[in-house]
Amino acid sequence: MILRDLLRRLDWRAWVLQDVGNSAFATTILAVLYPLYYREVLGAGAEASSVLAWWGYVSALSMLLTALLAPGLGALADGAGRRKGALLAATALGVGASAAMGLLGEGHWVWGLALFALGSLGFSFNNVFYDSFLPHLAAPEERAGLSSAGYALGYLGGGTLLVANAALAGFWGEAGFRLSFLSVALWWGLFTLPFLRHVGEPPPSPREPGETWGASAYGRPWRTLLGLRHQPDLLWFLGAFWLYNDGIGTIMRMGVLYGSSLGLGQGTLLGALVATQFVGVPCTILFGRLAGRWGDRRVLLAGLGGYLALCAFIPFVVRPWHFWVLALGVGVVQGGTQALSRSLFASLVPKERSAELYGFYDLSSKFAGVLGPFLFGLLAQLTGSLRMGGPVLGLFFLGGMAMLRRVRAGGRP
Template sequence: MSNFIRKLNQLKPFRDLNEQEFSWVLYDVGNSAYTMLACSLIPIWFKADAIGVGPGKISSDNATAYWALATSVVTIVVALIGPVCGVLADHKDTKKFVFSTSLAIGIIACILNGFVSSWFLFLFVYIVTKIAYQASLTFYDSMLNDVTTEERSDVVSSYGYAWGYLGSCIPFLIALVAYIVGGGLSKDFMLFSPQVGKIIGFGVTAIWWLIVTIPLLKNYQQKYYVQDTKGSVRKVFQKIFGSLKRIAKEDKKVLYFLIAFFLYIDGVGTIIDNCINLGTDLGLDTVGQVVFLLLTQVVAFGGSLVFARLSRNHSTVSLMKVCIVGYTVVCIYALSLQSLWQFAVMAFGVGCFQGSIQSLSRSYYAKIIPNENGGEYFGIYDIFAKGASFLGSFVIFVVKKIGLLTGGVFEIGSFTFKSINVAIACLALFFILGYIFLGKSDKERRINN
């Protein structure tokens, strides 16, 4: 196994990464497989188990409501425990342990999800898996300063997202085939039961997640930490609130960035979540949704690599601004969508900037925070990342509700637009405000330096 990983590291795309950097990048390849499954097949499997008539079954509307509730529970729990986990991880020689623990819980729960037939237990195990997965990402992101230098963080972070997008397609395609031959699309293709297809889908994802993480577990060494190793839970929370107070009063570059990040990453997430709804309105079926998902993954891979190369000669902030402007254009372009080929153009645009804006945000934040408090600060970062998800969705909800009063359309002058198109166009405001606050963060950083 180690010889194979070493040979893989020597291939041209990875040759400029050292052993620790390459091991770190591989975890993005692992966790992205679960991300891909969670936003595609897992909701389908849940509804297949839940919807029906008779004991233990619920209506389609109830299934959608419970799924939304589960997502909210994950968001709230992760937002609460993220900073606490981050503070604990900042102590000497603890980051690998807490990372390994969350990883183990996530992988075991992922496997169990395939064997559960009750929709309620399915949802419970999914929540456990997602919380453990998100916790592992907090520790993983804070490892960036340990595995590379400030000068190389943009490249390494971009490589993580790039190869994560591409690598996740491998287990996903296996899971997709298992879903299809398990009768997911038609009984004509059925070779085994849907339950077996579900077991294979979750199992392949979990095994992939584990195998590509082994190099990081083996090679990672914590370089930065705090000396204080004692403290009650109360002291942990006091430290977190103390850090938030210090950021608000004294560290404007971090404060302005977190505000900017909250705004534009909300727009990014909302566009990704609602592109499927937009495609469905244009006649996109289940197969088309999967093709769209794969298209954005492949394009995001290429986009992340391009920005990784550009980061060697251009500042992180300037490249982030390019991504924000790109997303603003995508939002405005959404107004004109009337056909599937136009939707494909939009999907291509989303893919170009999706991984880049996330990877550059991660590396820029790593540069402006104290190295020894990386876990704590990335816990705060996760609060802004997870907490942002509600704002854009609320805008979509409000615009759609207003649209219902006007027959689902808006008339602006001589032009008529569907409500979902207008809703996505409104998200441009998030990117414009994010652009402004990012500029303020960069200005504060240059003044302090």
Template sequence: MSGLFRALHRTKVFRNLTEQEFAWVLYDVGNSAFIMLACSLIPIWFKSLAIGTGPGKISSDQATAYYSIAISIVTVVVALIGPVCGVLADRKDKKKIFFTTTAGLGITGCVLNGVATSWVLFLVIYIVTRVCYNASLTIYDSMLNDVTTEERMDEVSSYGYAWGYLGSCIPFLVALIAYVLGPDMVGVLPDFVSKMIGFGVTALWWLVVTLPLLKEYRQKNYVEMRTVTVGQTFGKIFRTLKKIAVSDRKVFFFLIGFFLYIDGVGTIIDNCINIGTDLNLNTVGQVVFLLATQVVAFGGSLFFAKLSRKKDTVSLILICIAGYFVICLYALTLRTLVHFAILAFGVGCFQGSIQSLSRSYYSKIIPAENSGEYFGIYDIFAKGASFLGSVVIAVVKLAGGTINVAVACLAVFFALGFVFLKIADHQPMTGEK
């Protein structure tokens, strides 16, 4: 690691991490900056390129539709290639190569998005960037088995989410300032320059904090396969899926429970602004509270990281699920911006923890040498987050219900997820009786 990162590693907050653990945590800080931009400013910049009356321009409704289609394409492609990338990366000395390639393409795409001059090119580059970003995350998650011990997985995974939430705020604030100075608000910067700064700073941040992991990572767990054909790859994936469904009941029931409760988590995150808008709350106030949620999520993740030293992982995940269950019911009382702030605070308390602890628990119950393949399967369930929940919200709204009732209905997902996780916890590990 460079002198700057070594000095940072020696500080009190990171001193208890090994060099490999610290380098692994830093990548969460980098990729989180991109996804924060994706959830906020990227849709705005896309519409600024696309909407208009001149040649090649489209309407606002068309822009929204095309952007939604792009996200759907990303979801499908990631679901298809995630397990494939995992199988290929599980081979000896291949994980770092695949990680470097996917992360490098993602970072390059982020830069190119900043200089794209047509909305079609912007959208194509963005699709490739998001796919590579997600592929790098599949491999990154599987690295947890290599960089730390089983006893420390909960803590290290929680550190990744915690510092990812906090660290991502730094480049995002620069991007936000560039946007504020752009034509939509102050008007000091041209739209092209504003966009270029936002993407450029994010890509640079992503690259710099990725370098320590590229230097420090060593693959310890792997499968002895020199060459593998496409047919062999898919054959291995189908055999693994069959094994999970038939004989690996612990992983099977966990994935069902995970899909249910993480769908609820994703739906609440995706619909936070919609909740406020439906209640006619102040938009600026909503954004401020959602940014504050990042800081709360940082604290919540660190708090659960400390708890993980004394409590078992499943108990902590169940606490998070119960917390979200209460949040869903609390949504019935939402009326004012203060109520919204309380909701955002509650989400922040459990948001990072439920994701980080799920990741570390899954790492413990899968074969370490096949972690890439198994995390590819895990990401199919994770990337589907908010699909069922969004359908529930749409049905309730179309039936004439309020957003309060729609969010409260999500409590069912957490209740079912709670039950399936309990069932998974009582199943033996593969090979045990």
């Protein structure tokens, strides 16, 4: 039913295509090719442990900045009725940084980190405003399916471009890597155009008496934060998401560097992670269908249980086929857990404040993401290995699952 509706509804198709576009940044730059290029080309001549550690630190810093700014920017966009404009500005930042990465060469690792931070900010803010349209576009019973379709087709789009970019890098080496970063900018920009044309701007949220447009940027989020104690389901969800999304984001950002630190070849790393994208397409759709039958929360808990098992497996990854098992396992659960997190949160928030509250959703995500990459970077410096990162992340999944069990949404236990 959801795919038939996507063919019928132009605004749904345009919304999903934005996921196809920004997923190119997630695959080529966050997860696979740019980390390899950073370590092997941009970081050439520098101490390897320092290069790896600074990657973790800058990842943490970019997440921290997003976390601090997202709720205020979301409230500003809600109050002004400028959610689409905010999405366009974030997209322009991500697209511009991606294009500039194609200009970097050997030894430019400091510039590479700066552009990575800017691109990550653009990508994160883009997702805040993109996600905020979900409760406006779909009825409660449609949100899990639409969210899952977005993640599934995002996997397909990001994976397709990743295959093409991996071929470029394989044939042309450094020049191919540079072209791949330029292709991300072009791909993301083109797939944003249908969204800007066919997805309507939701009405602005009403202001309180005497509230000015600018004052809403941080006055509203502060009041919302204080009021969370009266919304226990929302509070429990944000706490749970804070914990378990730390693991999801850290695995995505550090996976290639972890495999590379084990001495695995580029062929193994690229092949396994490309396969992960395509495994994610049917598995994400399956998660959405199961959620329609058993509820978002139950299926989400099952997916997090899968992540917990993968964390326990990480210290034993020593051979190429071990990395393949790990990567494919991530592909099975990653898209479904992200899609159901987004749709479950949509059931907890009022539509008129969607951008502000998805800012808190992103804040919860990014504060969690500060700790994971930081711990990986610290472990790399202290032990010379990233191997113990898996068991540490497992604790975050356990805590997140315990808190998620306290959430009641949509009348489902």
